[in-house]
Each structure stands twice: as structure tokens, then as C-alpha cells.
Amino acid sequence: MKRATFCAAVLLFAACAPMATRAQNPGTIFIQNATVLTVTHGNIEHASILIRDGKIAAVGADLKAPEGAAIIDATGQYVMPGIIDCHSHIAVDGSVNEAGPAVSSMANIADVLNPDDINIYRDLAGGVTTANILHGSANPIGGQTVVIKLRWGKPASELPFQGALPGIKFALGENPKHSNFEPPPGVQPRYPATRLGVEEVIRQAFIEAREYKKQWDDYNQRKSAGEQNLIPPRRDVRLDPLVEVMEGKRYVHAHCYRADEILMLIRVANEFGFKVRTFQHVLEGYKIADEIAASGAGGSTFSDWWAYKMEAFDAIPYNAALMADRGVIVSVNSDDAQEARQLNQEAAKSMKNGGLSANDALKLITLNPAIQLGIDARAGSIDVGKDADLAIYNHDPLSVYAVVQKTLIDGQVYFDRQRDIAGRATLAAEKQTLLDKEKKAAEAKKAEEKSEKKPETKPGQKKKPPQDGGGAVESGVAGGSR
Amino acid sequence: MKILNYSSRALVLILAATLAIPAWTQTATTTSYAIQGGKVFTLAGPAIENGTVLIRDGKIAAVGAGIAIPADAQVIDATGLEVYPGMFDPVTQIGLNEVSAVSATLDVSELGDYNPELVAATAVNPASAHIPITRANGITEVIAAPGTTGFDLQSGGLIAGQASAFNLAGWTMDEMQINRSVAMVINWPTIQTRTFDFASFSFKEKPYADVKKEYDKSVNALGDWMDRARHYAQAKEKGSPALYERDLKLEALVPVVEGKLPVLVIADEARDIRNAVDFCTRQNLRMILGSGAEAWKVKELLKDKKIPVVLAPTNRLPEQEDTPYDKPYTEPSELVAAGIPIAFSSFGTAFSRRLPQYAGTAVAYGLPHDEALKAVMLNAAQIFGLADQLGTLEARKIANVIVTSGDPLELQTQVRYLFIRGQLASTDNKHRELYEQYRKRPQPAR
Numbered sequence: 001m002k003r004a005t006f007c008a009a010v011l012l013f014a015a016c017a018p019m020a021t022r023a024q025n026p027g028t029i030f031i032q033n034a035t036v037l038t039v040t041h042g043n044i045e046h047a048s049i050l051i052r053d054g055k056i057a058a059v060g061a062d063l064k065a066p067e068g069a070a071i072i073d074a075t076g077q078y079v080m081p082g083i084i085d086c087h088s089h090i091a092v093d094g095s096v097n098e099a100g101p102a103v104s105s106m107a108n109i110a111d112v113l114n115p116d117d118i119n120i121y122r123d124l125a126g127g128v129t130t131a132n133i134l135h136g137s138a139n140p141i142g143g144q145t146v147v148i149k150l151r152w153g154k155p156a157s158e159l160p161f162q163g164a165l166p167g168i169k170f171a172l173g174e175n176p177k178h179s180n181f182e183p184p185p186g187v188q189p190r191y192p193a194t195r196l197g198v199e200e201v202i203r204q205a206f207i208e209a210r211e212y213k214k215q216w217d218d219y220n221q222r223k224s225a226g227e228q229n230l231i232p233p234r235r236d237v238r239l240d241p242l243v244e245v246m247e248g249k250r251y252v253h254a255h256c257y258r259a260d261e262i263l264m265l266i267r268v269a270n271e272f273g274f275k276v277r278t279f280q281h282v283l284e285g286y287k288i289a290d291e292i293a294a295s296g297a298g299g300s301t302f303s304d305w306w307a308y309k310m311e312a313f314d315a316i317p318y319n320a321a322l323m324a325d326r327g328v329i330v331s332v333n334s335d336d337a338q339e340a341r342q343l344n345q346e347a348a349k350s351m352k353n354g355g356l357s358a359n360d361a362l363k364l365i366t367l368n369p370a371i372q373l374g375i376d377a378r379a380g381s382i383d384v385g386k387d388a389d390l391a392i393y394n395h396d397p398l399s400v401y402a403v404v405q406k407t408l409i410d411g412q413v414y415f416d417r418q419r420d421i422a423g424r425a426t427l428a429a430e431k432q433t434l435l436d437k438e439k440k441a442a443e444a445k446k447a448e449e450k451s452e453k454k455p456e457t458k459p460g461q462k463k464k465p466p467q468d469g470g471g472a473v474e475s476g477v478a479g480g481s482r
Numbered sequence: 483m484k485i486l487n488y489s490s491r492a493l494v495l496i497l498a499a500t501l502a503i504p505a506w507t508q509t510a511t512t513t514s515y516a517i518q519g520g521k522v523f524t525l526a527g528p529a530i531e532n533g534t535v536l537i538r539d540g541k542i543a544a545v546g547a548g549i550a551i552p553a554d555a556q557v558i559d560a561t562g563l564e565v566y567p568g569m570f571d572p573v574t575q576i577g578l579n580e581v582s583a584v585s586a587t588l589d590v591s592e593l594g595d596y597n598p599e600l601v602a603a604t605a606v607n608p609a610s611a612h613i614p615i616t617r618a619n620g621i622t623e624v625i626a627a628p629g630t631t632g633f634d635l636q637s638g639g640l641i642a643g644q645a646s647a648f649n650l651a652g653w654t655m656d657e658m659q660i661n662r663s664v665a666m667v668i669n670w671p672t673i674q675t676r677t678f679d680f681a682s683f684s685f686k687e688k689p690y691a692d693v694k695k696e697y698d699k700s701v702n703a704l705g706d707w708m709d710r711a712r713h714y715a716q717a718k719e720k721g722s723p724a725l726y727e728r729d730l731k732l733e734a735l736v737p738v739v740e741g742k743l744p745v746l747v748i749a750d751e752a753r754d755i756r757n758a759v760d761f762c763t764r765q766n767l768r769m770i771l772g773s774g775a776e777a778w779k780v781k782e783l784l785k786d787k788k789i790p791v792v793l794a795p796t797n798r799l800p801e802q803e804d805t806p807y808d809k810p811y812t813e814p815s816e817l818v819a820a821g822i823p824i825a826f827s828s829f830g831t832a833f834s835r836r837l838p839q840y841a842g843t844a845v846a847y848g849l850p851h852d853e854a855l856k857a858v859m860l861n862a863a864q865i866f867g868l869a870d871q872l873g874t875l876e877a878r879k880i881a882n883v884i885v886t887s888g889d890p891l892e893l894q895t896q897v898r899y900l901f902i903r904g905q906l907a908s909t910d911n912k913h914r915e916l917y918e919q920y921r922k923r924p925q926p927a928r
Contacts, residue, residue, distance in 0.1 A: 095684075118803045119799070121807065122799065122800070122807045125807045125808070174583070179583075180583045286916075286917070286920050286921075287920050287923075289920075290923075290925055290926055291926065304835070304836070305832065306832050306913075307580065307581050307582065307611075307612070307831065307832040308581075308582045308583060308832060309581060309582065309583035309584070310581055310583065310584050312581075313581055314916060316912075316913040316916050316917055317913060318913065318914075318916075318917040318921075322917065322920065322921055325921070337799055338797060338798055338799045339797075341797070341799075342797050342843070345797075345839060345843070345893055348893040348894060349893055351893075351894045352893060352894045352895070352896060354917070395846075398893070398894070399892065399893070400838075400839060400842030400843060400845070400846060400891060400892055400893050401842065401845055401846040401892075402846065403846050403847065420806075420807065421806075424806060427804070431804060
């Protein structure tokens with residue numbers, strides 16, 4: 001069908017679009033004369049940041065640009081640490097849910113990263129540099145997750161945040177118990193259908209995992225003791241990640257809403273000796289902030305989403321601030337490609353709703369998610385030695401009027417607003433050329449088919465239904481795919 | 483929070499309002515207020531420093547500098563604060579949608595494709611938790627539009643029913659209602675070859691020709707309805723009641739074909755917008771474009787036909803993969819520069835309180851600030867024919883007034899006072915109550 005080729009053309013085009021903004025080799029870069037929001041040691045006016053080999057080499061008001069450094073003049077602008085989105089589903093090829101089994105820990109989002117997802121670029125243009133790419137919430141124990149940097153233009157293999165621990169998605173409440181949709185006709189509802197069952201599924205899986213771990217531990221012990229001819233236990237890809245959870249090698253990111261189910265998971269985690277790294281959404285976290293803080297888990301929440309389902313009916317926009325007040329490490333996340341483009345705005349709402357300071361509001365989208373993802377030695381603040389992942393705004397990023405001018409990852413400019421705008425005319429022309437070609441080809445093919453068929457049409461021969469020719473392509477331009 | 487200087491009488495009053503009883507307003511019988519000392523943005527002229535807004539019997543009585551305060555007026559000290567008309571969210575499901583995923587709480591989408599006789603006001607729940615939550619962010623009046631899609635994936639018919647405008651405070655809808663019928667909602671059909679199928683949770687492709695046929699059928703049917711409504715109007719005018727059967731659907735469409743009631747046509751793609759404009763022109767209908775994600779592609783047409791646009795939330799993703807990343811952000815300024823009237827809207831329920839954020843984002847990307855204020859306060863009133871009652875701080879208008887700590891479009895700005903229908907409305911709400919309740923929770927013993 002013509003549409004397919006058209007889509008391919010658009011994809012190609014879209015992929016090319018912001019490539020122009022891809023940066024050169026990281027060398028020495030000097031961002032000068034900006035208001036630098038370090039997050040860890042205050043704001044510095046008329047300050048500069050020296051970047052060497054992708055790392056922050058110096059920050060301060062009295063730096064001089066080294067010879068040969070590429071200068072980024074940020075006069076009147078604000079530099080903050082690149083935004084870290086602790087809950088994202090961008091850059092995933094196809095569905096984020098392996099929704100069949102109640103435990104889908106064998107599925108791994110890292111296997112289906114799609115570096116051509118245009119939302120990588122769009123979120124980059126919203127100042128996001130790092131995102132926690134999660135499996136969906138269809139299962140009490142969902143698939144494995146991966147932290148990526150938004151290195152637009154790089155292949156999938158270069159997206160993962162090297163050194164960041166992998167994770168696994170858990171989900172509690174309405175989604176794993178399938179409250180809000182019916183199974184297709186003829187399909188049995190899947191267990192569990194209650195919060196009681198959700199707990200049982202998780203406990204049962206960890207009972208199995210504990211048993212499985214024991215088999216491996218025994219095997220390894222006997223092997224290292226020198227025993228010969230041992231048969232290793234059968235590898236179970238479903239239980240491997242759960243063993244890693246119990247060994248502290250994999251983080252649990254648990255989708256949850258109600259206070260009761262959060263407490264449930266804390267109990268189950270205690271029973272099996274692991275820790276929940278983050279409670280995601282955690283919209284009733286404010287009701288049990290002390291318990292969450294005591295468990296050592298972080299809370300990654302929305303700014304002001306509520307009432308979209310029953311378990312979100314007690315959600316309040318003060319959640320982030322109230323949990324933070326009680327000692328929980330809190331981040332504000334997006335769970336949505338658009339929301340990710342405005343996380344600076346969403347963070348600012350916690351100043352209004354709950355009275356966080358500007359710096360604490362910034363932490364919600366920088367240092368705190370970095371801590372939650374175990375990457376705070378590398379990201380989340382503007383400190384010497386950290387990765388040069390930065391977002392440059394024309395105004396205070398906590399203002400609704402702030403617009404991202406440049407986004408840097410590892411010291412490379414991956415987004416540049418001026419370059420994006422300047423490149424649009426070329427891209428539009430390129431698109432038109434492709435469309436014209438496509439149209440011409442379609443017309444030529446049509447004409448060819450006509451001339452070929454004419455003499456040979458026999459009675460009784462089935463006539464082909466008209467294919468979507470030029471007309472369909474034209475309609476496709478206006479967006480027939482949506 | 484800043485300590486405010488009230489007159490002692492006002493202090494009692496504010497305490498009554500904030501310590502409330504789950505009432506939307508204090509129970510005192512005050513009918514006269516003087517908001518004094520603030521910077522007053524009337525939206526009908528230049529801002530007034532140290533201005534006064536007098537409110538009496540639910541209406542604005544006077545606005546200006548150096549106005550004498552009547553002896554019986556409660557004085558609200560707005561020194562250091564800013565005074566604006568309340569904000570107006572013109573396409574919402576407020577009152578018709580409590581919890582999006584719980585169908586028992588939804589009255590947004592009726593079955594059937596043609597329901598012109600249905601009126602939102604019939605089922606707006608004045609006790610909805612969304613009402614006090616939304617107004618606490620400075621939104622004082624909204625339109626509930628049946629069959630519109632919001633955050634909640636609802637869709638309801640081609641002619642979805644009549645939208646109703648109401649104030650966000652009152653004991654009953656009768657009290658709250660501004661106008662029972664401000665527009666007929668038409669969800670313009672769209673040619674979608676690829677649709678999401680919830681049953682199989684995957685995308686389904688349909689041949690273009692089939693979808694186009696369905697589309698043409700829908701547009702023809704819409705035309706038939708309008709033609710029949712015209713015939714019905716003629717029969718009604720000329721015949722006696724005995725000669726025709728009363729038909730509620732056609733009766734509801736009569737003001738539409740007579741050009742008395744505008745149609746709010748929800749359409750996003752440029753092709754659909756063009757087709758809708760063509761249809762409304764041929765049918766001689768007064769069109770308001772709703773959503774209009776690609777309205778920027780048809781600016782000349784909209785300008786030429788004088789069609790205003792109620793814009794989908796600014797904070798959304800671009801329509802197409804190759805649409806500039808910031809197009810939804812720059813669209814409002816492009817439309818305004820082209821001379822097309824716009825109003826911001828949430829198209830939702832829970833996100834109605836984000837209305838100023840949508841306007842603010844548009845300012846960040848080029849929309850003049852004063853135009854943005856109009857597009858959240860005044861323009862919707864003009865577009866829906868309510869500007870004689872709402873939208874500016876001028877005498878005789880409904881006293882929907884907000885007093886803010888600063889720029890109402892900025893994220894950190896607090897709404898300090900809120901007047902709806904001339905009464906000091908409480909900014910208490912479910913969220914604030916839960917916050918107060920749980921922040922006082924004692925540390926559990928360990």
C-alpha cells in the first residue's frame with residue numbers, strides 16, 4: 001500500500017530532521033555568563049561551566065575560557081542540570097505491556113528500544129536528558145526496565161545510561177487487576193482481579209525465586225568446593241530478575257496508587273528481604289509518607305493529575321511537597337511524552353502547592369530522581385566530575401515563560417532551538433520533494449497498469465479493486481493515519 | 483502566606499469562609515464588597531493602579547481609582563495584589579465527569595450519533611468535587627460540553643448535544659447557570675485509517691476507501707439533519723400544531739439552522755477543518771472551531787470566514803511526526819497574529835485548573851501577555867455570546883473576580899480571593915482538606 005511507503009518517507013525525514021543539531025566530538029566547551037542553578041550548592045550569577053570530555057570540569061563565577069574551547073554564550077540565560085524523568089515510556093518499539101501473564105519479568109524493555117522515536121527529540125527539547133524507561137502496568141510483576149540518556153541520533157545500543165542499575169516494573173491496584181477494561185470477547189479474565197490476588201501473585205513469584213536462588217547458591221557453593229560433574233539448575237529467565245532484586249542488583253519500580261497497597265508491598269518486600277527502590281505514581285503516598293520514608297523507598301509522582309480513575313480520586317497536588325516534608329526522596333515524573341516536555345513547569349507547582357523552596361522544586365526533576373535511579377554520582381546536579389548533562393533556558397526554568405534553548409548530554413549539544421528553527425525550511429522542501437516523487441511514481445504505476453491491462457482483460461477475469469493511488473497519498477498528508 | 487489587612491468585619495467574614503462548613507460561600511447576607519488597593523486589570527482598558535472594584539447584588543457596580551466606598555460594603559484589602567476578571571474555561575466536562583474511568587460517574591456521552599436535544603445543564607452535578615478544586619485556581623466559570631473528549635477518552639456522537647455555561651459556585655445548577663444553551667456540539671467525523679482497538683489493545687488498519695465512504699455518509703447525514711430542521715421550522719411557522727408531530731431533535735436544531743445558536747465543531751486535522759468550514763458555510767451555520775490542532779494550517783480560511791477557535795491545550799504533542807516540535811506552543815500566537823480570535827481551554831475536567839498554564843506556555847512561545855489574558859478571561863465570553871455578562875471588570879457584569887498574588891498565568895501565583903456571582907467564594911476544596919488532614923498526621927510510633 002502506498003501509505004506504507006509514505007510513512008517510511010516521513011520516518012526517514014523525521015529521523016533526519018534534528019540530526020542537523022547533532023553535536024561534534026566532545027572536546028572542551030565553555031558555557032559562559034549564565035545563572036547556574038547547581039541544585040547542590042545554590043545558584044551562581046554570571047557563572048561559567050567548563051566541560052572537558054563530556055564531564056563538568058569547573059563551575060564558578062571567576063572562570064576563564066581555555067584556549068580553543070568552544071564557547072556557548074549564555075548571557076541572561078539559566079543553566080540547570082538536565083531533567084531526569086523517572087517514569088517514561090518513550091523510545092519503545094511497540095507496546096510497553098507484555099500483558100498476558102501476571103508475571104512478565106522475562107520481558108525486557110531494553111530489548112525493544114527504538115532510537116527513532118521522535119518523542120526522544122521532543123523531550124530533549126524540553127530539557128530532559130535522562131529517562132527511566134519502564135514496562136507497562138498490566139502485571140503485578142511486569143517487565144525489566146532501563147535507564148537511558150536521550151542521545152538522539154545514536155543507535156539503540158548507545159542509549160542506555162552506562163552503569164545505571166537495571167530495574168523491574170511492579171504494579172498494584174486497578175491496572176494489574178484489570179479494573180478498567182473488559183477482556184476481548186471469548187477471552188477469560190486474567191487472575192488476579194483483586195488487590196488480594198495482586199499480593200498473592202507477587203509473594204508466590206518470590207517464593208519460587210527464593211527456592212530458585214537457593215538451588216543456584218547450593219550449586220555454586222558445591223562447585224567452588226571442587227565437586228565434579230555437577231549439573232547446574234535449569235536457567236529460568238522469569239525468575240532471574242527476581243533473584244537480582246533480592247540480591248540488590250536490580251531496582252523495583254512499583255506502580256501504585258492507594259496507601260493500603262503501598263504498605264502491602266513494603267511488607268512483602270520485607271518478607272523477602274528486598275527493598276522497593278521507587279513507588280511510582282504513589283498518589284496516596286502523602287497518607288503514609290512516614291512509612292515510605294522508613295522503608296527507604298523513593299516516591300515518584302505526578303504534579304496534579306487526579307480523578308482519572310477511582311484509585312486516583314484522593315490524589316492531591318500537595319503530594320510531592322508533603323512526602324518531601326516527611327523525609328521521602330521525591331521526584332515528579334511524566335509517564336507521558338508531552339508531560340516530559342514540561343517537567344520544569346510541573347516541578348514549579350510544588351512551590352505553590354505545599355510551599356517547597358525553588359531549589360527543592362528543582363530537585364524533584366534533577367537530583368532526587370538521580371538518587372532514585374542510583375545515578376546521583378553522575379547526574380542530577382552541576383558539580384565537578386559529573387556528566388555534563390545540562391539544560392539551558394532563556395528564563396528561570398521554574399517560570400511558565402521559560403523556553404529551552406539548548407540541551408547537552410555528555411557535553412554535546414543534542415538540541416539547539418535556533419538550529420532547529422533554522423533547519424525547518426530545508427526540511428519542508430525535502431519533504432515536498434519526497435511527496436512529489438511519491439506522487440509521480442504512483443501516477444506512473446497507475447498509467448502503466450492501465451496500458452498493460454487494456455488488451456488482456458478477458459471476460460470472467462476478476463478485476464482488481466482500485467488501489468489507493470495518488471488520492472490516498474494526498475489524504476495521508478493531511479494525517480490519515482491518526 | 484502573607485498576613486492581610488482586613489477591616490475587622492471582613493476578617494470575621496474571611497474566617498467564616500476559610501474555616502467553612504462545606505459551603506461554597508459564607509452564609510452571611512453580604513451583598514456589597516469593595517476590593518481596594520490592588521492593581522486592577524479590567525481587560526476593558528489600561529490597568530488601574532491602586533484601583534477599587536465595587537460589587538453589589540452579584541454584579542460589578544463600579545471600577546476605578548478613587549471611588550467612594552459605600553458604608554455597607556465589606557472591604558477587601560488588595561494592597562500588593564492584582565485584580566482580574568475570573569478565568570473562563572469554555573470546553574470542559576465539569577459536572578458531567580467525576581472519575582473518568584468509572585462509568586457510573588459519567589454523563590458526558592450519550593448513545594447514538596445524533597442527540598441535539600440533550601443539554602449539559604440537565605446533569606451538571608453542583609456538588610462535584612471538581613468545582614471547588616477548579617475555582618481555587620482562579621477559574622470562575624466554565625462551559626460543560628457533552629460528547630467532548632478530554633483526558634478521559636470519551637467520545638459521544640456526531641451531534642453530541644448542547645453545551646451549557648455556568649458559574650463555579652452555587653447550591654443548585656439553577657443558581658449557577660449563566661446560559662443553558664451556548665452552542666451545539668458537533669464532533670466532526672474524521673477519516674481515520676488507523677484506529678486503536680481497546681478490545682485487542684492494538685492498532686487496526688482499515689482501507690482508505692472504506693473509511694472515506696463512512697466519512698461521506700456521516701457528513702451527508704449531518705446535512706440531512708440540518709435540512710430537516712429547516713423544513714421543521716417552516717412547518718412550525720406556517721402550520722398549526724396539529725399538522726406536524728413534535729420532534730425534540732429537530733426542535734433543538736432550529737436555532738442552529740436559524741443562526742441563533744452557534745455550532746462548536748470539534749476538529750483537529752486541517753482537512754477536517756476545511757471540510758467543516760465548507761459545510762457550515764453551505765449550511766449557513768455560525769461555526770466555532772473547537773480543538774483545532776492544525777488550525778495553523780488553515781489560518782487564511784478561518785480569518786476569511788471569521789471563525790474563532792477554542793484551542794486544545796497548548797501543552798500537547800505535535801500532530802505529525804514531522805510537525806515542528808513547538809508547533810502546539812506557537813499555534814496560539816500564530817492564530818492571534820493572523821487576526822483569529824482564540825480562547826484557551828482544557829477540554830477536560832481534572833485539568834481545567836491547568837488553564838492558566840496553557841496560556842502561559844503560549845506566552846513563552848510568542849503570544850503577547852495581554853492577548854493571553856484575554857484568551858483565558860474575555861475571549862470565550864465573546865465567542866459564546868456572553869460578553870455582555872462576563873469577561874471584563876465593567877459595571878453591570880456578573881461579579882466574577884479574582885484577586886491574585888501576581889501574574890495569574892504564572893505557576894506559583896496564588897489566588898487570594900475569589901468572587902463568583904458577587905459572593906466571596908471559598909477556595910477550600912477536597913485537595914486542600916486532605917492536605918490539611920494528613921499533614922497533621924502524627925508520626926507513627928516505632
